[in-house]
Amino acid sequence: xxxxxxxxxxxxxxxxxxxxxxxxxxxxxxxxxxxxxxxxxxxxxxxxxxxxxxxxxxxxxxxxxxxxxxxxxxxxxxxxxxxxxxxxxxxxxxxxxxxxxxxxxxxxxxxxxxxxxxxxxxxxxxxxxxxxxxxxxxxxxxxxxxxxxxxxxxxxxxxxxxxxxxxxxxxxxxxxxxxxxxxxxxxxxxxxxxxxxxxxxxxxxxxxxxxxxxxxxxxxxxxxxxxxxxxxxxxxxxxxxxxxxxxxxxxxxxxxxxxxxxxxxxxxxxxxxxxxxxxxxxxxxxxxxxxxxxxxxxxxxxxxxxxxxxxxxxxxxxxxxxxxxxxxxxxxxxxxxxxxxxxxxxxxxxxxxxxxxxxxxxxxxxxxxxxxxxxxxxxxxxxxxxxxxxxxxxxxxxxxxxxxxxxxxxxxxxxxxxxxxxxxxxxxxxxxxxxxxxxxxxxxxxxxxxxxxxxxxxxxxxxxxxxxxxxxxxxxxxxxxxxxxxxxxxxxxxxxxxxxxxxxxx
Amino acid sequence: xxxxxxxxxxxxxxxxxxxxxxxxxxxxxxxxxxxxxxxxxxxxxxxxxxxxxxxxxxxxxxxxxxxxxxxxxxxxxxxxxxxxxxxxxxxxxxxxxxxxxxxxxxxxxxxxxxxxxxxxxxxxxxxxxxxxxxxxxxxxxxxxxxxxxxxxxxxxxxxxxxxxxxxxxxxxxxxxxxxxxxxxxxxxxxxxxxxxxxxxxxxxxxxxxxxxxxxxxxxxxxxxxxxxxxxxxxxxxxxxxxxxxxxxxxxxxxxxxxxxxxxxxxxxxxxxxxxxxxxxxxxxxxxxxxxxxxxxxxxxxxxxxxxxxxxxxxxxxxxxxxxxxxxxxxxxxxxxxxxxxxxxxxxxxxxxxxxxxxxxxxxxxxxxxxxxxxxxxxxxxxxxxxxxxxxxxxxxxxxxxxxxxxxxxxxxxxxxxxxxxxxxxxxxxxxxxxxxxxxxxxxxxxxxxxxxxxxxxxxxxxxxxxxxxxxxxxxxxx
Numbered sequence: 001x002x003x004x005x006x007x008x009x010x011x012x013x014x015x016x017x018x019x020x021x022x023x024x025x026x027x028x029x030x031x032x033x034x035x036x037x038x039x040x041x042x043x044x045x046x047x048x049x050x051x052x053x054x055x056x057x058x059x060x061x062x063x064x065x066x067x068x069x070x071x072x073x074x075x076x077x078x079x080x081x082x083x084x085x086x087x088x089x090x091x092x093x094x095x096x097x098x099x100x101x102x103x104x105x106x107x108x109x110x111x112x113x114x115x116x117x118x119x120x121x122x123x124x125x126x127x128x129x130x131x132x133x134x135x136x137x138x139x140x141x142x143x144x145x146x147x148x149x150x151x152x153x154x155x156x157x158x159x160x161x162x163x164x165x166x167x168x169x170x171x172x173x174x175x176x177x178x179x180x181x182x183x184x185x186x187x188x189x190x191x192x193x194x195x196x197x198x199x200x201x202x203x204x205x206x207x208x209x210x211x212x213x214x215x216x217x218x219x220x221x222x223x224x225x226x227x228x229x230x231x232x233x234x235x236x237x238x239x240x241x242x243x244x245x246x247x248x249x250x251x252x253x254x255x256x257x258x259x260x261x262x263x264x265x266x267x268x269x270x271x272x273x274x275x276x277x278x279x280x281x282x283x284x285x286x287x288x289x290x291x292x293x294x295x296x297x298x299x300x301x302x303x304x305x306x307x308x309x310x311x312x313x314x315x316x317x318x319x320x321x322x323x324x325x326x327x328x329x330x331x332x333x334x335x336x337x338x339x340x341x342x343x344x345x346x347x348x349x350x351x352x353x354x355x356x357x358x359x360x361x362x363x364x365x366x367x368x369x370x371x372x373x374x375x376x377x378x379x380x381x382x383x384x385x386x387x388x389x390x391x392x393x394x395x396x397x398x399x400x401x402x403x404x405x406x407x408x409x410x411x412x413x414x415x416x417x418x419x420x421x422x423x424x425x426x427x428x429x430x431x432x433x434x435x436x437x438x439x440x441x442x443x444x445x446x447x448x449x450x451x452x453x454x455x456x457x458x459x460x461x462x463x464x465x466x467x468x469x470x471x472x473x474x475x476x477x478x479x480x481x482x483x484x485x486x487x488x489x490x491x492x493x494x495x496x497x498x499x500x501x502x503x504x505x506x
Numbered sequence: 507x508x509x510x511x512x513x514x515x516x517x518x519x520x521x522x523x524x525x526x527x528x529x530x531x532x533x534x535x536x537x538x539x540x541x542x543x544x545x546x547x548x549x550x551x552x553x554x555x556x557x558x559x560x561x562x563x564x565x566x567x568x569x570x571x572x573x574x575x576x577x578x579x580x581x582x583x584x585x586x587x588x589x590x591x592x593x594x595x596x597x598x599x600x601x602x603x604x605x606x607x608x609x610x611x612x613x614x615x616x617x618x619x620x621x622x623x624x625x626x627x628x629x630x631x632x633x634x635x636x637x638x639x640x641x642x643x644x645x646x647x648x649x650x651x652x653x654x655x656x657x658x659x660x661x662x663x664x665x666x667x668x669x670x671x672x673x674x675x676x677x678x679x680x681x682x683x684x685x686x687x688x689x690x691x692x693x694x695x696x697x698x699x700x701x702x703x704x705x706x707x708x709x710x711x712x713x714x715x716x717x718x719x720x721x722x723x724x725x726x727x728x729x730x731x732x733x734x735x736x737x738x739x740x741x742x743x744x745x746x747x748x749x750x751x752x753x754x755x756x757x758x759x760x761x762x763x764x765x766x767x768x769x770x771x772x773x774x775x776x777x778x779x780x781x782x783x784x785x786x787x788x789x790x791x792x793x794x795x796x797x798x799x800x801x802x803x804x805x806x807x808x809x810x811x812x813x814x815x816x817x818x819x820x821x822x823x824x825x826x827x828x829x830x831x832x833x834x835x836x837x838x839x840x841x842x843x844x845x846x847x848x849x850x851x852x853x854x855x856x857x858x859x860x861x862x863x864x865x866x867x868x869x870x871x872x873x874x875x876x877x878x879x880x881x882x883x884x885x886x887x888x889x890x891x892x893x894x895x896x897x898x899x900x901x902x903x904x905x906x907x908x909x910x911x912x913x914x915x916x917x918x919x920x921x922x923x924x925x926x927x928x929x930x931x932x933x934x935x936x937x938x939x940x941x942x943x944x945x946x947x948x949x950x951x952x953x954x955x956x957x958x959x960x961x962x963x964x965x966x967x968x969x970x971x972x973x974x975x976x977x978x979x980x981x982x983x984x
Contacts, residue, residue: 019875073898073973075980076905116875138901142892149886152931156939164935168928175891175927179920183913186905 002068003056004082007049007096008130014042015122022115036107039118043100043125050096057089059489062496064135064198072139077194081136086493087262087344088132090486094351095132095252097475099125101468102244105359109366110158110242117158121244124150128252132259137185137195144256145178151245151253158242166233166240173233177223181264184216188268201267204505210272217265218280224257225313228286238306239371243362246302250309250354255347258316262340262497266320270501273321280321285426287314292433296440301361301371304441305354308397311430312350318427319343319412325419327502335418336498337491342411344490349396349404349479356393356472360386363465364445367458373444377451382458387446389461389469394442396476398435404479516569516578519560519586520626526552527619534612542610546601549615553594553622560626561587574694575633580982581834585629585761589754592841593622596753598957599849600746602950606857607744609655617654618750621647625758633693634683634770637762641679641726644758645672648751652743664742671725671735679722685715686771695770702773713777719766720781726759727815728808730788737800740808741862745855748804749848752811753841760837763822764830775825782823787918789816794926802862806929807847810888813926814840817903820919824906827983832902835979839887839899839968846884846961850877853950853958867933869942877948878937880962885930887965890923895968898976 022035057065064083072080084092102121110117127150130143148171155167185195191209192199205213223230234254238246266273273280288311295307320343323336363386364379365371380387396403399410409430417424450456461469479486514521530552534545560583568579597618604610620643627640649672653665687693689712690701702712721732728736740748767778793813800806818840821833854861854870871878887896900923904916950958968975 071973073976075973075976113871142897145892145897148891149882152934153938156935164939168931168935171931172924172927175889176924179924180917182901183904183908183916183920186901186908186916189905190909 002066002082003049003052004066004084004129004133005068007046007053007092008082008126008133010049010126011042011046011099011122011129012126014038015119015126018042018119018122019115022113022119033114035115036103036118039103039122040100042122043096043103046125046129047096047100050093053084053089054093054489057084057489059086059492062086062493067135072136076138076189078138079136079194079196080139081196082133082139083135084133086490087259087497089489090344090348091132091252091255091259092129094255094348095125095128098247098251098351098355101355101359101471102247104464105247105362105468106242106244107464109362112158117154117242117244120150120154121248124154124248128248128256131256135197137188137197137200139195140197141178141182141185145175147253148174151249154245154248155237155241158245159240161240162236163240166236169233170237173223173230177220177230180216181220184213187213197263200264201500203268205269207271207275210269210505211275214265214269214272214276217260217269221257221260221265222283224260225254225317226257226310227283227314227317228291228310231287231291231310234310235303235306238309238358239300239302243358243365246358246362247355250305250358251351254309254313255351258313258320258343258347261317261320262344266501267497271504273501274324277321277324280317281325281423284314284318284321285423287311288318288430289426289433292430292437295437296433298437299373301364301373301441301445302358304373304437305357305361308434308437309350309354311434312346312354312397315346315409315412315427315430316343316350318416318423319346319408322412322416322419322423323498323501325423326415329420330418332418333498333502335415336502337494338411339415340494340498341487341490342408342415344408344494345404345479345483345486346408346412348486349408349476352472352476352479353393353396353403353405356389356469356476357397359465359469359472360390360393363461363469368454373441375452376445376455378446378448378455379458380446381450382455383460385466386461386469389473390446391442392473393469393476394438396480398438399431402477402480404476404483406480407483512573513569513571516571517576517630519556519590520623520630522559523552523556523590523619523623523626526555527616527623530612530616530619534616537612539610542612545612545615546597549597549619550594552619553590553597556622557587557590557594560590570632572636574696575636576630577632578630581761581764582630584834584978584982585757586626588838588841589622589625589629589757592754592757592845593618593750595845595849595957595961596746596750599749599845599852599954602954603744603746603852603855606855607655609744614651614654614746617647617651621651621750622754625754628758629761631762631765632695632769634686634695634698634766635693637765638676638680638683640758641762642676644755645676648755651747651750652739654747655744658742658744660742661744664739667742668735668739675722675725675732678718678725682715682718682720682722685711685718689715695765698770699772702771707774707776709774712771712774716771716774716778717781719771720778720785723759723763723766724785726762727756727818728812729785729815729819730792730812733789733792733812736812737805737808740811741802741804745804745848745852745860745862749845749852752807752844752848756837756841756844760818760833764833767822768830779823779825782819783915786816786819786823787915789813789819790919790922791816794922794929797926797929800929801864803851803864803866804862806864807844810926810929811840811844813922814888816922817900817919820907820915821903824910824912826906826910828909829903829906830983831979832899832906834982835902835976836899838975838979839895839965842961842965843884843887843896846880846958846965847888849954849958849961850881850884853877853948853954856946856949864932864936865943867936868940870937872942873945874948876959880959881937882934883962883965885933887969889927889930893966893969895965895972895975897969898972902976
């Protein structure tokens with residue numbers, strides 16, 4: 001059994017073990033709680049194992065590494081085929097890094113059936129890792145869809161008041177998107193005779209075949225990213241999900257859409273991507289600008305961060321699909337690489353920042369049971385440590401140089417400048433808008449005089465919360481000041497991808 | 507003309523089952539109510555012996571006997587083995603339910619075994635007459651089973667409705683068969699095939715016969731617009747009978763459809779493919795949409811059956827071997843899902859209380875996390891979400907019809923699957939997100955709990971390791 005299999009299946013099997021041990025949890029949750037310690041142990045273990053992937057990773061090649069390949073469904077040439085390259089490794093590390101933090105953040109916050117809660121996150125972790133590691137399209141689809149179930153339960157059981165509406169909407173939106181992808185995958189199988197994603201990459205498809213496939217993929221990934229106009233499930237899901245659910249949703253699930261674009265849409269249907277790049281760029285810019293304005297008027301902090309996520313993910317898709325305009329304008333392959341690298345960096349960075357912001361809101365929500373901006377004011381007076389961290393994350397969200405939020409946005413803006421001045425101009429408005437909605441929220445929530453009695457009663461971060469937010473702050477700052485390790489891991493893979501997509505398939 | 511004894515070997519499973527039925531019939535006469543478990547035990551032993559004979563001799567090889575009107579081929583052996591096992595599971599689930607309602611009688615097992623014999627004959631029928639015999643044996647047993655709880659007026663109503671509509675459908679089928687006989691001069695499927703090959707695909711009389719036969723098949727499956735009986739019968743019958751109707755007969759109906767359409771009426775395939783297309787799309791639509799507004803679990807599952815039948819028909823209408831295999835796989839998986847779903851309903855029922863309303867599922871996770879999880883697996887499998895068996899069934903059918911270029915049918919099918927997901931999710935919502943209305947412990951014998959758990963876990967096991975079952979289904983059509 002290879003390392004990838006272990007990090008995928010250990011949390012899933014562990015999750016089942018956690019449910020089994022959770023029967024002995026007493027009503028008030030006191031005493032030694034094997035379930036949560038086991039969860040923490042497994043998630044930390046998975047993180048340590050995934051560091052092995054990083055240490056053993058050869059960033060000098062674009063080939064798949066840590067490959068495992070066994071027949072799975074012989075009649076259809078489906079394989080249990082795992083492997084990672086420079087695109088999937090950072091996302092895997094992001095996932096394994098955030099899961100222990102999510103577990104710690106829910107440590108004694110979850111009162112209702114905690115064992116099931118922790119188990120759901122462990123199983124979800126395994127499935128998410130499977131999505132990033134699968135190199136067989138059917139295996140990928142299995143992980144991709146299976147993930148819906150734990151997420152559905154997480155939002156539905158531990159969510160807020162309108163949790164049922166939110167979670168059903170989440171499920172149906174994503175399910176609707178994915179079934180079209182399934183049809184596209186089957187079609188590709190009928191063309192190539194296997195489900196290997198790498199075979200799909202090499203499949204010679206005419207433009208008439210590529211366009212429907214591209215659109216089917218687009219529906220699936222656009223829902224996940226989410227892109228305007230199929231983004232409406234996200235604010236609902238985020239608002240109603242428990243803190244841990246929001247964190248995983250924003251930090252990892254959304255990245256799957258972006259990952260899908262670079263793993264499927266671009267390399268399998270490069271010519272359709274070129275033909276329809278106007279659509280993608282248009283939708284991305286709408287996300288950046290229009291959703292930015294929408295975020296400005298939100299009253300609910302979680303909703304605001306959710307809309308900000310959509311706007312930031314607009315950068316990701318912009319970075320990916322601006323390639324052909326750059327090529328047409330300048331013939332500059334380095335510029336294309338910059339756009340895609342920028343999109344990837346933006347995904348990782350947004351993973352950290354959105355996770356941190358949702359955790360911040362979670363910290364306040366546990367104390368006040370309100371997410372409304374209007375209920376707060378002057379939090380800095382009672383929670384100075386918390387205020388410092390939250391302001392830091394807010395600045396990172398606004399793209400302050402020196403934080404990770406800046407690097408990705410800057411590269412994407414630079415790349416789009418090579419394509420078209422107006423793209424860069426519109427994309428750059430996010431620096432203004434992002435700063436406006438984030439900082440305005442900070443002003444109303446954190447600063448000013450103490451607004452009401454409840455705020456005056458607030459207690460500052462406890463050790464557990466400080467640890468979680470502190471470690472995220474270190475990473476946001478670290479990646480902002482020194483993104484080189486991350487860029488090195490992905491550079492060869494991205495260059496290889498660029499070379500592949502710039503070659504027409506027919 | 508000398509009388510030659512036909513080769514009885516291919517029909518060994520039927521012979522064992524038939525003899526077993528006689529044993530049960532006789533033994534039950536001398537068994538008092540207190541010792542009724544003995545009847546159950548004998549019936550189970552008969553089923554095990556039958557399954558052993560049906561599957562034990564290996565699945566390969568084709569044998570034809572009784573002057574060409576009976577066939578034992580891999581398809582027949584797989585389906586017989588499975589249907590015998592399914593009936594055994596049904597009997598096991600039903601025992602406590604029957605006891606609680608004071609209808610724990612030997613006749614339940616007798617009728618069930620007769621129905622199984624009918625299914626066997628249908629599966630192996632190679633002439634239209636044998637087919638009709640098998641079908642009627644199955645149907646008559648089922649009519650009686652629906653009315654098994656004599657005290658229940660709803661069950662009586664359901665039985666009458668089933669009987670009247672079923673008789674009309676049987677009449678249609680028989681009429682269609684007689685027209686085909688008139689056109690081709692034979693009842694044997696291979697001879698019909700040969701005669702139709704000669705007369706060509708546009709023989710109008712043959713097409714009329716086909717239309718009537720199609721009505722019969724659609725009725726037995728419960729495909730729209732011949733589905734009217736299904737929700738009423740599912741709801742009216744005692745749950746243990748609904749469990750029976752919802753599972754094993756589908757295997758027989760599939761065999762019937764495959765034999766008549768492919769082996770008999772193959773030369774006029776373009777016509778029945780078009781008919782199946784209409785039936786499939788209507789079933790997918792009506793089944794999935796109408797299920798949303800149901801408040802009774804049994805009715806909801808009835809409409810969900812209709813939706814699944816749409817998928818099974820999609821596989822058939824592909825008209826290829828891959829399509830048949832996909833339909834076979836789908837039917838097998840569907841039968842397992844239905845058995846588990848009705849099994850949970852039986853599990854939740856107790857003396858004086860029949861679980862049927864959707865609200866009965868409220869907070870099941872509080873009452874029994876284990877069986878809530880089993881039910882969750884079943885529902886997810888019915889939606890078609892991996893890694894449950896139901897996903898591979900849908901995937902295979904989609905692959906088969908896409909291979910034939912039916913892109914729009916595939917899109918229609920997945921769209922209705924998404925719509926259908928909603929009502930399955932509602933069950934999850936009730937079980938997991940709502941608080942229970944009562945905290946009465948689920949009460950069922952150990953054997954039922956065990957088998958039901960295996961039943962549910964099997965859906966997951968097939969989902970994780972589908973290779974074996976897919977290989978079996980793919981090996982059925984040589």
